[in-house]
Amino acid sequence: MSGAKNAALPILFSTLLGGKLEIGNVPALRDIRTALSLLGHLGIHAISLPGGNAPSVALDPVVESPDVWTGHFRFSEVDESSYEAPYDLVRTMRASILCLGPLLARRKRARVSLPGGCLIGARPVDMHLNAFVRMGANISIDHGYIDANTNGLVGCDIHLPYPTVTGTENILMAAVLAQGTTCIFNAAQEPEVTDLALSLKARGARIDGIGTSSIRIEGVSALSAGTHKVMWDRIEAGTFLLAGALLGEPLTVHGFDSDLLVSLMVALSEMGASFESHGHSVTVRRISSPRGTTIRTEPYPGFPTDMQAQILPLMAIANGSSTVVETVFENRFTHVMEMNRMGARIDIHGSRAFVRGGSVLEGASVMASDLRASAGLVLAGLVANGETVIQRVYHIDRGYERIERKLESLGARIKRVREEAVT
Ligand code: UD1
Numbered sequence: 001m002s003g004a005k006n007a008a009l010p011i012l013f014s015t016l017l018g019g020k021l022e023i024g025n026v027p028a029l030r031d032i033r034t035a036l037s038l039l040g041h042l043g044i045h046a047i048s049l050p051g052g053n054a055p056s057v058a059l060d061p062v063v064e065s066p067d068v069w070t071g072h073f074r075f076s077e078v079d080e081s082s083y084e085a086p087y088d089l090v091r092t093m094r095a096s097i098l099c100l101g102p103l104l105a106r107r108k109r110a111r112v113s114l115p116g117g118c119l120i121g122a123r124p125v126d127m128h129l130n131a132f133v134r135m136g137a138n139i140s141i142d143h144g145y146i147d148a149n150t151n152g153l154v155g156c157d158i159h160l161p162y163p164t165v166t167g168t169e170n171i172l173m174a175a176v177l178a179q180g181t182t183c184i185f186n187a188a189q190e191p192e193v194t195d196l197a198l199s200l201k202a203r204g205a206r207i208d209g210i211g212t213s214s215i216r217i218e219g220v221s222a223l224s225a226g227t228h229k230v231m232w233d234r235i236e237a238g239t240f241l242l243a244g245a246l247l248g249e250p251l252t253v254h255g256f257d258s259d260l261l262v263s264l265m266v267a268l269s270e271m272g273a274s275f276e277s278h279g280h281s282v283t284v285r286r287i288s289s290p291r292g293t294t295i296r297t298e299p300y301p302g303f304p305t306d307m308q309a310q311i312l313p314l315m316a317i318a319n320g321s322s323t324v325v326e327t328v329f330e331n332r333f334t335h336v337m338e339m340n341r342m343g344a345r346i347d348i349h350g351s352r353a354f355v356r357g358g359s360v361l362e363g364a365s366v367m368a369s370d371l372r373a374s375a376g377l378v379l380a381g382l383v384a385n386g387e388t389v390i391q392r393v394y395h396i397d398r399g400y401e402r403i404e405r406k407l408e409s410l411g412a413r414i415k416r417v418r419e420e421a422v423t
Contacts, residue, residue: 001237001255002027002401003071003230007195009035009095010169011230014196015044015075016102017177019203019223022049025230028069030398034093041089042099043079048072080107087113087144093398097125098166100146101174104137110148114141123329127167131158135171135178155180155219163188163213163299169196175217176205184215190300191231191260199228232280234260235306236400239375241265242310244284245273246317246383248411252283263303267295267311271318292320292357297328309335309376313383316344318357326351335373338366342380342388363388371399378403382412391419 003025012035015021026032036046049072083103090096090113103110115125129139129146135158137150155178158171168188173196175182187193189211197210203226206218237256244251245268258265258277265275272287292315297305305328315322316339326332333353336346342364345356363386368374374396381388393416396403404414 101170153178155182
């Protein structure tokens with residue numbers, strides 16, 4: 001597996017807190033390139049360290065070819081004067097909001113384009129902003145930008161109404177350099193939040209309660225130099241486990257701690273899967289007669305909303321019916337229409353999807369609508385009869401490193417083709 005996108009992104013943005021940082025296991029993804037561009041714009045210099053066939057290159061703004069991606073970078077702050085994250089960079093990646101906390105904490109000023117809505121839901125950032133106001137920031141919204149400044153952030157108690165993942169990460173990063181103690185209650189417990197906290201600790205941040213719902217941060221005046229290796233991507237691992245459960249020979253996923261995805265393993269066991277774990281590897285066998293089940297997406301350690309689209313193809317071919325209750329995002333079923341065009345029988349009622357099993361999926365031309373939706377369509381295409389053509393695969397490049405190469409190496413018949421070649 002590759003390094004985790006959702007852990008790498010906040011760790012990259014934490015370079016705005018100052019101090020030199022070396023980061024390993026950074027995946028070659030579209031979102032990571034966007035983050036590197038934004039960091040370059042904000043005065044953070046990134047050097048790709050040699051390794052494999054890669055030369056040492058200055059990343060200004062980004063390394064273009066993934067063939068020279070070493071995944072190992074050294075970051076340093078070369079210009080502290082910039083504080084604006086422009087719309088062009090933020091609109092392609094909502095996680096750009098993660099620069100707000102570090103900018104406020106270190107440069108005391110931030111102007112960040114509002115991320116706006118996206119296909120899977122409204123995704124507001126009110127909880128981030130309310131927390132920063134409580135910590136002493138003045139915030140106004142003008143012309144689509146969040147304009148924030150402070151004379152210095154001060155620690156306080158933050159009770160989150162919902163355990164928002166990037167919200168927790170943003171507050172955590174700001175609190176590291178705030179004066180005094182910040183306690184985040186009802187914090188997100190996702191392993192990616194833990195990975196960020198560990199990377200901050202490696203640079204001298206004082207954080208207790210890592211991995212729990214109550215995080216206590218004692219502000220420090222500056223961070224020191226440090227190194228960190230990004231955790232493996234558990235969502236990518238889960239996607240490959242589903243590929244193994246759907247078809248083929250036993251499939252072993254390397255670079256995966258099954259403890260971090262227990263909810264998926266439980267759901268797959270209910271559907272008939274069995275697993276063997278050896279250290280950081282897990283083997284799954286194809287489920288010859290999968291059974292239907294019910295899942296409910298929830299914050300960690302519940303079933304991840306980021307795995308919901310990928311389990312639907314297995315539910316579609318399973319014996320009996322299945323139900324998916326989506327509680328995290330209000331509109332995360334855009335892939336269902338496309339899967340139905342491939343022969344799945346899925347009905348949506350509000351936040352629930354009812355899946356009638358026993359379908360034989362047929363290849364079709366389908367449209368990817370978001371990152372995880374496109375991974376679900378790839379899995380549906382693998383198990384469908386005939387050819388499936390997925391358009392707009394740029395969504396999948398945001399979060400899966402060379403998925404077609406990894407699947408091809410397993411024997412899947414999958415190719416990346418130019419759009420003109422399809423039409
Ligand atoms: C992160 C992940 C994303 C994952 C999601 C849920 C990253 C880069 N992205 O997204 O892959 O699907 O967690 O596990 O790590 N909300 C508010 N106000 C806020 C913040 C959130 O109402 O200020 C709502 C959102 O609209 C959503 C829910 O809370 O309905 C969860 O959102 P959140 O946990 O913040 O997701 P992200 O951090 O955006």
